[in-house]
Amino acid sequence: MAQAMRPQMMGARVSRTEDPRLLSGQARFLDDIQVPGMLEVAFVRSTHAAAKIVQMDLREVQQYPGVQAVLTYDDCPVQLWQREAYEVGQPVLAHHEVSYVGQPIAAIIADSRYVAEDAAELARVEYEDLPPVTDMRRAIEENPRRVHAHTPNVFFHKEYATPSVEQAFAQAPHHLRATFRTNRQTALSLEARGTAAMVDTATGRLTVYASTQSPHRLREDISGLLGIPTHQVRLIVPEVGGGFGMKANCYPEDIVVAKAALMCRKPVKWVSDRTESLLSDVHGRDDIHDVEVAFAEDGKIVALRDHLMADGGAYPAYPFSGAVGETSLASRVITGPYDIPHLATVIDCTYSNKMPLGAYRGVWGPVASFIQEGIVDRVARHLGMDPAQVRLRNIIQPHQFPYRNAAGMTYDEGSYQACLQQALELMDYEGFRKRQQELRQQERYVGLGISAFVEPTAMASSEAGSVGYESCTIQIDATGRVTAAFGLGPTGQGHETTMAQILADQLGVRFEDIIVLHGDTDSAPYGGGTGGSRSGPIGGGAALVAGRQMRERLVKYAASLLEAGEEDIELGDGKAWVAGVPERYISIRTIAETAYTNVTKIPEGLPIGLELTARYLPKSPRTFSNGTHIAIVEVDVSTGSVAVTGYGVVNDCGRLINPTIVEGQILGGVAQGIGAALLEALHYDESGQLVTTSLMDYLLPESTDMPRVMMRHLETPSDGEGGIKGMAEGSLIASPAAIANAVSDALAPFDAFVDTLPVTPEMILEMTRGELAR
Amino acid sequence: MKPAVFDYVRVNSLDEAIEALARYEGEAKVLAGGQSLVPLMNFRLSRPGVLVDINDLAEMAGVRDLGHALAIGSMTRHQQLVNNDFIRERLPILPRVASYIGHWAIRNRGTLGGSVAHADPAAELPALLTALQATIVMRSPRGERRLLAERFFLGYYSTRLDWDEIITEIEIPFPASSPGFYEVARRAGDFALVGALAERGTSGGFVTWFGLGGRPERMALPAWTAHEEERRQLLRELAGKLDLPSEEEYKRTIAVSVAGRAMADAEGGN
Numbered sequence A: 001m002a003q004a005m006r007p008q009m010m011g012a013r014v015s016r017t018e019d020p021r022l023l024s025g026q027a028r029f030l031d032d033i034q035v036p037g038m039l040e041v042a043f044v045r046s047t048h049a050a051a052k053i054v055q056m057d058l059r060e061v062q063q064y065p066g067v068q069a070v071l072t073y074d075d076c077p078v079q080l081w082q083r084e085a086y087e088v089g090q091p092v093l094a095h096h097e098v099s100y101v102g103q104p105i106a107a108i109i110a111d112s113r114y115v116a117e118d119a120a121e122l123a124r125v126e127y128e129d130l131p132p133v134t135d136m137r138r139a140i141e142e143n144p145r146r147v148h149a150h151t152p153n154v155f156f157h158k159e160y161a162t163p164s165v166e167q168a169f170a171q172a173p174h175h176l177r178a179t180f181r182t183n184r185q186t187a188l189s190l191e192a193r194g195t196a197a198m199v200d201t202a203t204g205r206l207t208v209y210a211s212t213q214s215p216h217r218l219r220e221d222i223s224g225l226l227g228i229p230t231h232q233v234r235l236i237v238p239e240v241g242g243g244f245g246m247k248a249n250c251y252p253e254d255i256v257v258a259k260a261a262l263m264c265r266k267p268v269k270w271v272s273d274r275t276e277s278l279l280s281d282v283h284g285r286d287d288i289h290d291v292e293v294a295f296a297e298d299g300k301i302v303a304l305r306d307h308l309m310a311d312g313g314a315y316p317a318y319p320f321s322g323a324v325g326e327t328s329l330a331s332r333v334i335t336g337p338y339d340i341p342h343l344a345t346v347i348d349c350t351y352s353n354k355m356p357l358g359a360y361r362g363v364w365g366p367v368a369s370f371i372q373e374g375i376v377d378r379v380a381r382h383l384g385m386d387p388a389q390v391r392l393r394n395i396i397q398p399h400q401f402p403y404r405n406a407a408g409m410t411y412d413e414g415s416y417q418a419c420l421q422q423a424l425e426l427m428d429y430e431g432f433r434k435r436q437q438e439l440r441q442q443e444r445y446v447g448l449g450i451s452a453f454v455e456p457t458a459m460a461s462s463e464a465g466s467v468g469y470e471s472c473t474i475q476i477d478a479t480g481r482v483t484a485a486f487g488l489g490p491t492g493q494g495h496e497t498t499m500a501q502i503l504a505d506q507l508g509v510r511f512e513d514i515i516v517l518h519g520d521t522d523s524a525p526y527g528g529g530t531g532g533s534r535s536g537p538i539g540g541g542a543a544l545v546a547g548r549q550m551r552e553r554l555v556k557y558a559a560s561l562l563e564a565g566e567e568d569i570e571l572g573d574g575k576a577w578v579a580g581v582p583e584r585y586i587s588i589r590t591i592a593e594t595a596y597t598n599v600t601k602i603p604e605g606l607p608i609g610l611e612l613t614a615r616y617l618p619k620s621p622r623t624f625s626n627g628t629h630i631a632i633v634e635v636d637v638s639t640g641s642v643a644v645t646g647y648g649v650v651n652d653c654g655r656l657i658n659p660t661i662v663e664g665q666i667l668g669g670v671a672q673g674i675g676a677a678l679l680e681a682l683h684y685d686e687s688g689q690l691v692t693t694s695l696m697d698y699l700l701p702e703s704t705d706m707p708r709v710m711m712r713h714l715e716t717p718s719d720g721e722g723g724i725k726g727m728a729e730g731s732l733i734a735s736p737a738a739i740a741n742a743v744s745d746a747l748a749p750f751d752a753f754v755d756t757l758p759v760t761p762e763m764i765l766e767m768t769r770g771e772l773a774r
Numbered sequence B: 001m002k003p004a005v006f007d008y009v010r011v012n013s014l015d016e017a018i019e020a021l022a023r024y025e026g027e028a029k030v031l032a033g034g035q036s037l038v039p040l041m042n043f044r045l046s047r048p049g050v051l052v053d054i055n056d057l058a059e060m061a062g063v064r065d066l067g068h069a070l071a072i073g074s075m076t077r078h079q080q081l082v083n084n085d086f087i088r089e090r091l092p093i094l095p096r097v098a099s100y101i102g103h104w105a106i107r108n109r110g111t112l113g114g115s116v117a118h119a120d121p122a123a124e125l126p127a128l129l130t131a132l133q134a135t136i137v138m139r140s141p142r143g144e145r146r147l148l149a150e151r152f153f154l155g156y157y158s159t160r161l162d163w164d165e166i167i168t169e170i171e172i173p174f175p176a177s178s179p180g181f182y183e184v185a186r187r188a189g190d191f192a193l194v195g196a197l198a199e200r201g202t203s204g205g206f207v208t209w210f211g212l213g214g215r216p217e218r219m220a221l222p223a224w225t226a227h228e229e230e231r232r233q234l235l236r237e238l239a240g241k242l243d244l245p246s247e248e249e250y251k252r253t254i255a256v257s258v259a260g261r262a263m264a265d266a267e268g269g270n
């Protein structure tokens, strides 16, 4: 076994197995699924934010040539959230009332999407408007009205306080208040959502193709909501072009498409277009925090008060309300990597007449980091201290691990202080401060923003659901080739590479001889899907456990066939040999042949064949990654433009499976952070119309907006299998705060602070009082 | 996001195109590069009954030297404006400004005539044509019509082009001295948030702003100065005259800065 401790593939910069097909356009996404006779769907969506549907006339739609069926609520009387977690569940098609712009009202099933869209225009829906609820603070006070008459707008309220927080506030010499606002965004995956469903006429089983992160959960949702036994539903996930949490939900469209296939007995497909995606993919980040901080003369922060508010939209997204997720987790990690002993939080999540809030990469984190890091900088400026010094003063020290934060969350060991120090060094902090002074003399405004973050990963429950474990089924065929199936739902993370790396080390087979399967509920073992940064640590853990069990079996075979002791067997490069005597070897292929065809030679006590499934449930409910981001920006105070000119990351996600993949994840998160900090905002007007319904208005970062990113890794292993920690969200948790702080730092001569994201040119001009500057 | 039903005609000559527009009596629209029209159709914000595709009209692309001006065919692609050696030599401001339009792929398709007909208030080319007092040449069954850019552009996406007219050519006079240019956009390749062109005259000069209000505005500058503070004061007064919708009020400050930089650029003798 000692040899297993010397992995070759885990930790190596292996090129991604997925990339050739993705880069050459050979990958098959949902819209590539073509079946003869397939019908396509267009939805009639609400154009009103809040209204009674007085009358709906669909006769012309039904008569339009090429239309095969039209579904309304009466055909598909299903409500999401039948499980009574909330008092409100969204009907998959609007029922007498619409509550947000873009809400599906009817589904038109036609020969093609063109026909379906033409017919959709003929739907006559008569609305009687209700006052739209669009302002979060007013909504919390039930103004102008309740979104759902039978239940208060505030659908989630929670209060928490450490015992002596009031006293801590009273005794502290310094206090500051600030309000922070993040605006609505959405994940905007390159591949939009989509679902296709078809009934196998021979068996009666329903096959659903879906662009989702949670194959097994979505199968259960479809089966449960439509009343079909689970084994009669097969869910297949083709290549998925990005999900970012947004594709972890079960959406009304998923259910309606499945129902349409059952009704029409024909294959039915719906693929979201970009406007639908902006209207109807779950939104995120609609939060306001009223914060108060108490601190000592030396910069030590002693207490924090936070009223966390989130606008959850018209319904709790199913099965994960982003408003609850963003606020409740933020309230538990709002002190971030700092040792702040006293805390009081109040949470209010409200309904409104907007698209439901769901998960978007980082969920709570980008909001909480923006606040926590914004506060540290405000404390520093208030005291005339260096922001790096204030961080070093407050950051959790190495000896404090395991550290229990003021909200009761336990952080396992990390490299908080070391990451901060190394990031300062990486970006030549002292040198920057000098340069900044010189440039200010020339009236050029550069700024540096620090964002030290914690990232709870591998959580027992997240937007991916509450399956705390992951499964891996290994099959070695009679030629020694391996397939390994997982319950994961990758959306571009490279699991086919990372899981194969882990298995190659354990099984002693070549990386190329392993194929990783996922996303087909007929072959994948039950699992929780991908979300909440769980696939690396929990999925990877399952690969390790299953790999080890299979390895033990291979060792037994080798020992028996080579007539050696099990403890003397080593595995590698497709062979098993006796330690120190490499010419006494047997190939894995021969072992496999034996296991399937030469069954009399199977060692005592082993089953026929080489197949097994193992599950891995981490013993800790989560493990924390950590790191520090530093952004450097230049603000053109005459035009309000911001350019991110430098960026550095020191990241610790435990044992690295593949540094190249980790770095890709970080780069993507930094890009999304630039979007969050400077560009992306979904904007509803006062009547509740979403006015950002194309990429002309919803601005994504472009390649030219990206700076070069310097990256460094530290590795503090978790106590889980392989020492792996999750890492898919940290970069987006940290980056908006780093950029926001950099802008605040650049604008320090104007005594300005960024308190709203994204920061627009208009806001910058306001902060610099425009013309005063040049 | 699929267009409403439409018919499609591909024409081989300008006469055929004019004849087709007349035949469909306002139901038809010209399809040039499609970079503005096709998205509008996909959003069903534009629903022409017929598209008259003029992409085969090679005679409508290219450059002629008129001595005092360049005549550029309306089907000349933005990227051709950027690349054309002759234009680069005789009217260097044009390729420079055109290179700010969108991205390469868009510039490969989008045309000069399309940009002029579409008349986006934040577009670069209509602003340059206004600044340089270019003439828009149009043809219809009634014959040829010529209009100064300043008269041609009316406001948000609206011009004096009649439904049966086709823009054939744009005549751009050579400026006495090369104008200065500066623009701010949210991202590289976006339409301008605010842009400006500045021409130095014998005493004062002119500033043409775009991205503000409904159309590019060419405004006379009473004096020309290289002194930062004086320049700013002049521009502040000039920008004060701009008629802006309230949500664009903040852009007045940017307009002053941008025009100041365009003036500095003009002095730099780009």
Ligand SMILES: Cc1cc2nc3c(=O)[nH]c(=O)nc-3n(C[C@H](O)[C@H](O)[C@H](O)COP(=O)(O)OP(=O)(O)OC[C@H]3O[C@@H](n4cnc5c(N)ncnc54)[C@H](O)[C@@H]3O)c2cc1C
Pocket: B029, B030, B031, B032, B033, B034, B035, B036, B037, B038, B074, B075, B100, B101, B102, B103, B106, B109, B110, B111, B112, B113, B114, B115, B117, B118, B120, B122, B123, B124, B125, B161, B165, B166, B167, B168, B189, B190, B191, B192
């Ligand atoms: C992502 C993106 C970014 C862009 N960024 C910019 C930018 O930064 N700056 C900028 O200026 N533009 C930008 N554009 C628009 C681009 O410049 C378009 O090419 C231009 O506005 C229209 O030209 P077109 O040839 O594509 O015209 P089309 O889209 O084919 O037509 C536009 C309109 O003009 C009419 N038309 C076209 N040609 C004629 C003619 N000869 N006579 C009469 N009518 C005619 C059409 O009927 C239609 O109404 C961008 C476009 C995209 C898609």
